[in-house]
Amino acid sequence: MAEEQNITPWEVSSAKINEEIDYEKVIRQFGCEHFTEEMRRKYGLDHHFFKRGIVFAHRDLGVILEHARKGGEIYLYTGRGPSSKSMHLGHSVPFLLCKSLQDTFGCKLVIQMTDDEKFIWKDITLEQAVQYGIENSKDIAAFGFDPKKTLIFSNVKYSHNFVGNTLKIEKTISLKDYNKVFGFTEASKVGQICFPSKQMSPCFPTSFPTFLDSNALCLIPASIDQDPYFRLARDIASNLKCPKPASIYTYFLPALQGVGEKMSASDNASSIYLNDSAEEIARKIKKYAFSGGRQTVEEHRREGADLSVDVAFHYLRFFLEDDAELERYGREYAAGKILSGEMKSICAEVVQKFVLEFQKRRASITDELMAEFFSDTKK
């Protein structure tokens, strides 16, 4: 039996170990649209995630951008499942994207901490899940969002504020629809079935009456594995008398072990955490990062590196902002002029710089600032 690539909200893996995820296939399978260079230029989306195709797919992004261009209100919605005390490098991707979009459009942002989901799915206590959510919220705040325009909330503590929308969603959708979209079975826990309506509710501005205008359009920056929620939310939007949410999807940041899987918070050896020390970052990259370099120096000098499977180079695409530098490193590595160990050192430096700057901002986060992020009365 041939292995198949598997992209669900709970599992991400390519068909074969160290084979890149086939994002073209994901687009076909999920039925979303390609993000194009033409769109990027038309709307002036200059962040390197757009320029480098890290944002690769969307639903109705054009509708959102036209609305914003005409002065209509839009808001961003993203989330975080707090399953560990510190976030890792992969988690930063949607938040970097949100930060760039908030800066570009001056728009509001709601961030859902799915502590309830993590309690249900993981072997952790509810108190742990909530506490991880609080810690992760501080990590998120450190990305530099505007606290006057950003609401961070815990599902456990806040989701009753939009229970009306949650119930309306739950009245609309049958178990059969859920089974088809999420693959639930008789063995699924009831809590797994009760969760998706809570992730769908924030797609509708009426869930936040004190924070958003009821006619604001929703744009969801997320990684593609979360699309099932938002596809379903689009299907039932008219039942809630709301417009369909739009979405943009990014590639997964690969695990250190290889491009076939995404970085995972519960696997220490596959991940670089945002609270890792500079030494730890260098050590992990040197020890674990799967290399596209060749077996011997001679072979490498002759054939050059295989960039497509080289984890260090993938990290540069996400975290090295300078386009010219990235292009040069890629060219020279592919030509065998840069060796694998050198590429890992370059990568370690770039990641260390990114994490160090993050840690400085994280250290300056105060309880007062967090209270402002948690307050929903900022309309």
Added chain:
Amino acid sequence: MAEEQNITPWEVSSAKINEEIDYEKVIRQFGCEHFTEEMRRKYGLDHHFFKRGIVFAHRDLGVILEHARKGGEIYLYTGRGPSSKSMHLGHSVPFLLCKSLQDTFGCKLVIQMTDDEKFIWKDITLEQAVQYGIENSKDIAAFGFDPKKTLIFSNVKYSHNFVGNTLKIEKTISLKDYNKVFGFTEASKVGQICFPSKQMSPCFPTSFPTFLDSNALCLIPASIDQDPYFRLARDIASNLKCPKPASIYTYFLPALQGVGEKMSASDNASSIYLNDSAEEIARKIKKYAFSGGRQTVEEHRREGADLSVDVAFHYLRFFLEDDAELERYGREYAAGKILSGEMKSICAEVVQKFVLEFQKRRASITDELMAEFFSDTKK
């Protein structure tokens, strides 16, 4: 195919029209215990619902009563699904029982308004369900509960206060368990599946930390169709580190049309509402109440009435408190000395008196009193 009697939280019907519900079969099917005259005497349970076998089954009632006898704290938990503006006569049964138990034991009482459930199951808006809940809460208050010892709450507005227990229940139970107990299928709405954990949560005192001691034992007076919830709550109690809830179950008050089904709020002709006028009550009983009287006066005088199917006489068993009077009416009706029309007049008078007294108390309910019932800080 033989018809079978059907007792679920959403449907109650006997095997044949106007055949009495076979409560012996229900006890066997659900696996609860008989309530016995011996228990009644031992614990001095003097309300006529106990004396007349209207309370017919229980789970662990002895455990609760022994605990109370030794000075341990117990609390009562019951509920109401607000699907119409006014409650009907049948709805009064668990509340009359709770009132008697609160008076006997001086215990606390929590009353759940399942406005969320009614929104999901019925063709009503969420606003209607919540409003019905508010109106029904006033009806409930009119049964004379002690506001210092009674908490009435709306699921929509309050259930987030025990979300921890709800999530723990949802993490414990699989969809397969639910399907077996509640008969859910792929066609079930997600909201139907998300509801039971909210009805189970109040079985555990830790759901009300500001109102109940965490070691209080729970006793649930309910009609037998609600047993699936509490059976399941007992099964998973140890996962929540709480004792199993106990329960006592009453017969259904029959619909006017016959003893084979319970009174239903959504069928005006089958029900006497607690806001019906005296004339309306008399008219409904005369017009609709199924009679156990015979076809002709001669036959009736000769053979006497069939009390088992006579709805008017059934209502007397619930609402005529005087045992001697009830015994005499039954004897004379069975002997053919009282005619069917006379029995209906007797019934109408008793029900009118009950409803009139209720309406007087209902008219005196103030917003201040309701605020006291809705407050959970009365520990």
